[in-house]
Amino acid sequence: MAANSQFAMAVHILTFLAKKGDQNLKSDMIAQSVNTNPVVIRRILGQLAQADLVASQTGASGGTRLALPPEKICLVEVYKAVSCGEVFALPIRQANQDCPVGRNIESVLCNLQKAIDRSVAEKLGEFSLANVLEMVDLEDTVAP
Amino acid sequence: MAANSQFAMAVHILTFLAKKGDQNLKSDMIAQSVNTNPVVIRRILGQLAQADLVASQTGASGGTRLALPPEKICLVEVYKAVSCGEVFALPIRQANQDCPVGRNIESVLCNLQKAIDRSVAEKLGEFSLANVLEMVDLEDTVAP
DNA sequence: GTGTATTGTAACTATACTTGTTACAGTTAT
């Protein structure tokens, strides 16, 4: 399938919201920065709103803003908000339960999966949205 | 898409090979343990062979065996052998280059992606195939 | 040498997920 880029888009969206500060931004404006359709943006904003990372307002002069200051928004939360969150998948079909390997490999793989997911979460935990904003601004000053 | 389970299948396959020791195993037998088609197994074995983790022989009484002892096979190598290897994808469409955020977010996300991938690789580096085999055997002894 | 078993690989199908798009009901400022 097309690879899932929702986390990347979510970070882009949040960075954009952080940069523009305390105003209701329209999905249309955000879509222009991300270069996609406003509905795609609103879908991701919906997930971020459920995680209480952003707040939206309907109606005229509505829009979306951050629900927390950028320092308080951690990339783990963003990742959890948009992703199903497994680095590798387990096979759909059940392995052969009459085989000593097939019978037991699944739980071992499942534990391994959890260990990997934890280490991804830990690494993402090191970054806040404020950090991302800093990095973006830095890129802009040193750009070619 | 169907989520990519090649890494999980690869670990299963290698564990099976390790368990059966120094003999040429047919893709047919392995397929029975994994509960899939032999061609699916051969496709994965092909990738593992390219990474020099297994060795195959064509012809009658051919098959596949480990190219290294289980202690020397690390799960990072397996992951690299079968996976394209990114935890999250970057958007396909290029962001708006006229926007300060769109112009710079891509390289920031790309660096973040690399950091995450490194931490996954580090965690996988902690496990060898021998470890997996131990865990599978342990599961079998304490099974309900 | 002939026959048989097995890998390697191409080609195709079915399925499923993601993105993009249109459409529209519901909501709120002015």
Place this chain on the structure above:
DNA sequence: ATAACTGTAACAAGTATAGTTACAATACAC
């Protein structure tokens, strides 16, 4: 009232995976 938004459903298009069939190439066994 009107206009400008969000939220969301529905659908199309693109693409990746897994499964399957088929077959050429290869190597052992006799």
